[in-house]
Amino acid sequence: xxxxxxxxxxxxxxxxxxxxxxxxxxxxxxxxxxxxxxxxxxxxxxxxxxxxxxxxxxxxxxxxxxxxxxxxxxxxxxxxxxxxxxxxxxxxxxxxxxxxxxxxxxxxxxxxxxxxxxxxxxxxxxxxxxxxxxxxxxxxxxxxxxxxxxxxxxxxxxxxxxxxxxxxxxxxxxxxxxxxxxxxxxxxxxxxxxxxxxxxxxxxxxxxxxxxxxxxxxxxxxxxxxxxxxxxxxx
Amino acid sequence: xxxxxxxxxxxxxxxxxxxxxxxxxxxxxxxxxxxxxxxxxxxxxxxxxxxxxxxxxxxxxxxxxxxxxxxxxxxxxxxxxxxxxxxxxxxxxxxxxxxxxxxxxxxxxxxxxxxxxxxxxxxxxxxxxxxxxxxxxxxxxxxxxxxxxxxxxxxxxxxxxxxxxxxxxxxxxx
Numbered sequence: 196x197x198x199x200x201x202x203x204x205x206x207x208x209x210x211x212x213x214x215x216x217x218x219x220x221x222x223x224x225x226x227x228x229x230x231x232x233x234x235x236x237x238x239x240x241x242x243x244x245x246x247x248x249x250x251x252x253x254x255x256x257x258x259x260x261x262x263x264x265x266x267x268x269x270x271x272x273x274x275x276x277x278x279x280x281x282x283x284x285x286x287x288x289x290x291x292x293x294x295x296x297x298x299x300x301x302x303x304x305x306x307x308x309x310x311x312x313x314x315x316x317x318x319x320x321x322x323x324x325x326x327x328x329x330x331x332x333x334x335x336x337x338x339x340x341x342x343x344x345x346x347x348x349x350x351x352x353x354x355x356x357x358x359x360x361x362x363x364x365x366x367x368x369x370x371x372x373x374x375x376x377x378x379x380x381x382x383x384x385x386x387x388x389x390x391x392x393x394x395x396x397x398x399x400x401x402x403x404x405x406x407x408x409x410x411x412x413x414x415x416x417x418x419x420x421x422x423x424x425x426x427x428x429x430x
Numbered sequence: 431x432x433x434x435x436x437x438x439x440x441x442x443x444x445x446x447x448x449x450x451x452x453x454x455x456x457x458x459x460x461x462x463x464x465x466x467x468x469x470x471x472x473x474x475x476x477x478x479x480x481x482x483x484x485x486x487x488x489x490x491x492x493x494x495x496x497x498x499x500x501x502x503x504x505x506x507x508x509x510x511x512x513x514x515x516x517x518x519x520x521x522x523x524x525x526x527x528x529x530x531x532x533x534x535x536x537x538x539x540x541x542x543x544x545x546x547x548x549x550x551x552x553x554x555x556x557x558x559x560x561x562x563x564x565x566x567x568x569x570x571x572x573x574x575x576x577x578x579x580x581x582x583x584x585x586x587x588x589x590x591x592x593x594x595x596x597x598x599x600x601x602x603x604x
Binding site: 198199201202203204205206207208209210213214217218220221224 | 438442446447450451454455458460464467468471472475476535536539540543554557558559561586589590593
């Protein structure tokens with residue numbers, strides 16, 4: 196008898212009824228295909244314009260370490276695949292990453308969770324490497340989109356500090372807040388990564404009443420609950 | 431990028447019991463373990479097109495989702511639950527005395543695991559609930575395989591001591 200055999204004694208077989216029900220539920224989802232049609236409606240035009248502006252401004256400022264995420268609506272958002280993001284946001288999700296930038300591979304799922312994987316953080320320890328990342332969400336109901344862009348420099352505290360100031364300047368200069376104030380949710384989001392990684396995120400945002408809010412996440416995903424909590428605090 | 435994903439019937443047959451037992455070891459409550467397992471599979475199913483075999487094995491990908499589902503669950507800070515339904519689940523050919531004794535032993539082990547720090551609980555659930563090896567656990571938790579092995583070994587010894595102490599105490603009370 197192995198020394199740790201007793202540790203397996205808590206195991207049990209899942210109920211057959213549970214497995215059958217779950218399998219049926221998933222197959223039912225499969226039979227409800229998601230429409231792949233895409234129309235550039237007014238909301239998308241607004242988002243696209245601002246996202247393009249965001250991308251141009253951020254890319255133009257190579258020492259920015261900040262991201263700004265805009266939300267149009269909290270409920271009903273789904274994350275889209277890398278391929279879809281490139282197809283619908285070719286200007287903001289470039290196929291070719293500019294010199295000096297490195298793409299983060301982003302996994303997304305339809306529950307609105309964003310999973311950033313394979314970031315190769317250890318490979319970025321040397322030099323002034325700036326990481327480029329993005330996550331795109333789509334709202335099926337309104338066919339609206341939102342996008343988070345990440346530009347960060349992990350190796351220069353001076354640049355990091357200046358970047359946060361630049362993020363604030365961004366908001367004051369370009370007045371994004373009003374443009375995106377659709378459902379009473381308007382915010383500037385900034386991310387600060389601790390210990391050189393994206394896994395520990397501290398997100399700050401400014402609500403309508405100019406109060407700075409802060410959210411700390413212990414993992415590399417933001418859940419629907421996180422979004423809901425943020426929306427409630429901003430409203 | 432390669433997006434090959436195993437046949438879902440096979441996934442259900444092979445992976446669901448392991449995911450389920452991972453959660454059972456974490457939460458010690460069958461209904462909650464079923465709910466978390468369902469959430470994991472629904473998320474995996476919804477985003478299966480995004481799975482990339484170049485980035486991680488399917489098992490790692492699935493357990494990464496499960497790990498995040500567990501984190502989300504603990505964010506809610508729900509009180510620990512005791513699953514009395516387990517008594518009925520075990521009922522079968524065995525005598526009622528054996529069923530109760532087996533359930534008692536399971537509860538003792540579950541309570542000992544629940545008394546451990548978060549990281550140790552996670553490693554025990556992955557190793558003995560999901561039956562992952564040290565390399566797979568290391569990949570999920572961003573630890574070295576040897577570190578996982580060391581922690582697991584120490585934790586099992588700690589659990590053993592807890593159970594022995596409980597038995598001694600129980601004998602004294604009798």
